[in-house]
Amino acid sequence: MKIADRICGWILLLGAVGHSMGSLQAYGHSPELLLWAECATLMLLLLGALNLLRVGRPGDHALAWVSFAGCVGWLIAVMAFGKLIGNYLDFRFLTQGIVTLALAGFSLRTALGQA
DSSP states (O other): OHHHHHHHHHHHHHHHHHHHHHHHHHHTTOHHHHHHHHHHHHHHHHHHHHHHHHHHOTTOHHHHHHHHHHHHHHHHHHHHHHHHHTOTTOHHHHHHHHHHHHHHHHHHHHHTTOO
């Protein structure tokens, strides 16, 4: 399970890199939108790093709860994005949703001391 957990964390980090490049391309002409898009990139980077840190510290329940809360928050943002674009089958929505849901499950498992 640790391998799957780490893979999901790395996928989130790679998604952050892709999000950053796509944001620069799409919003390079609009600094205000680019700022908010890159803030989402920062959220992904922090959440990915937090989850990778959590995998290496299975006894740290407080870290796992923080990771779980971050995943739930990001899931809410992902759901809002899917609704805004009107397509819950969009690749971006599906990959972010599935990976974040998996990480939330891993985080909850660790927080409850079952890791």
